[in-house]
Structures are given as structure tokens and as C-alpha cells.
Amino acid sequence: MKIIDTHTHLNEERLYPIRDEIYKKCLENNVVKIINNGDTFDSWKVIDSLAREFPSFCYSAIGIFPTEGSGNLQEDINRLEEAIKSTASLVAIGEIGLDYSRDNSPETKAKQKQLFNAQIEVARKYNLPIIIHSRDAEADTFNTIIDSKFEGNVTLHCYSGSFQMGLRYLRHKKNVYFGIGGVLTFKNAQRLVEVATKVPSDHFVLETDSPFLTPHPFRGQLNDSSKIIYVLNKLAELLDRDVEELAEEIYQRSLRIYNIHE
Ligand SMILES: [Zn+2]
Secondary structure, X not given: OOEEEEEEOOOOOXXXXXXXXHHHHHHHOOEEEEEEEEOOOOHHHHHHHHHHHOOOOEEEEEOOOOOOOOOXXXXXXXXXXXXXXXXXXXXXXXXXXXXXXOOOOHHHHHHHXXXXXXXXXXXXXXXXXXXXXXXXXHHHHHHHHHHXXXXXOEEEOOOOOOHHHHHHHHHHOOOEEEEEOHHHHOOOOHHHHHHHHHOOHHHEEEOOOOOXXXXXXXXXXXXXXXXXXXXXXXXXXXXXXOHHHHHHHHHHHHHHHOOOOO
């Protein structure tokens, strides 16, 4: 059995110092690849160094988080393009998107949409998939992605929308994927359980978003990629599928989405 964690942050300050230990735990739990998402300017060089330190284990996604733009859009995009050229094992632009949770003023929304759209254009130019962060911005995220007519693969990281919205995405764009993480194991996961059982499962990928969103029964503890097996097991249970078979399907799909060759 092989598993890929399609969304994690091994660069994060709580995980980075114990990366060797996490790497070992991952391999012991069949987690053979992870995609680190660097979403601040400072994170990009750490993401790159991880890919060089753990070749064919760590892959890179880089982008500018909705709230991390400097205010100078052209400068930010130039920096992103420079980093794309130098980042090892780069497989996506992410995480990018919209986050209105702290400030939903019209000015902030407009700025975030500009930054989001500009990064979608970068992904198009370099032929890279995008990994989406969306919080309190469901409709705007949907409209931005669909209106952009972006042809590449799109993963909605830690998908928190309704199953109806999930189906709506698939009616408008065939290559949209839903990142399923630790929330699925939570007791109050009704909304995501509905997604897991009503959205076609051939659009699912697995993720931890570690160090965040630690799955049950470890809530309150630090999350890491090895704990993704609890998400896999829960998904297999909900879909009434054989764990190994489901894992293999999701693994192969993830390699295809991110154009990763073993
Ligand atoms: Zn993340």
C-alpha cells in the first residue's frame, strides 16, 4: 500500500525540527510521498530545501496565501516566477485562493481576487496544477476558478463546501479534485461525510494539512503526515471499500494530478 499526503507543511516551525522522525514514521505507515505547500515568501526556500533533502519523498507547491500579498502585485508575481524556476520538485502552485475570515471588506476582497487571478495565470503559463485555499469565500472561489477558464487540475484543499457545491464544480469543470483530511474523522463532520458519500469518489485525494487538523483520536496533538492513515481508514469505512484498493486508486490519481513520476 502506498499513500501520498497531497497537502502538508513540513516546513512549519513545529514540524521542521523533527522532520527526520516524521519521515521515518511516514515510511513505516506507507506514506511514501508528501506535497509541502509553501504559502509565504519566506517558506519557499524551506520548501525547496526539503525537496532536496528528501528526494522522491518531498514535493513542492509554492504560492502566495490570500492574506500574504505585499500590496505590490507585480512585484509579488515576479518573485513567484523567479521561485518557480529554482524550486526543486515543483508540482503545483498553492496554496492560493480567498480567505475572508478575518476581513471581508470590499477592498480586501478585491485585492485577494486580483492576487488569486494573477497566480492562476502564472499556473497557466507554467502548466502547473493549482491547490486552493478557500475560507468564508465559497461563491467567490467558485466564480474565480470557473471564470478563469483554467484548464489545469484544481484541488480544493481541505474541502469544506457542501456536496451540492462539489457537484456544481464537477458540472463546470471535469478536473476538479477534493482534498479530504482529518476533519472527516471529527464527530461533527456531517457536512464532509455527506461530501464523501455523495460526490463521485474518483475526485478525492487525501491530505493532512499537518501540523493542523489532527485526526481523531489524536485531536489536540500535533499532526503529521503519517496520521493520514486515519483519514484513509475513515473514508474506506464510509465508502464501504477495501482500504488497500482505495489507497491504490487515490495514490495513482494523485500522481496523475501532480504529474509525479516514480
Ligand atoms: Zn495548508
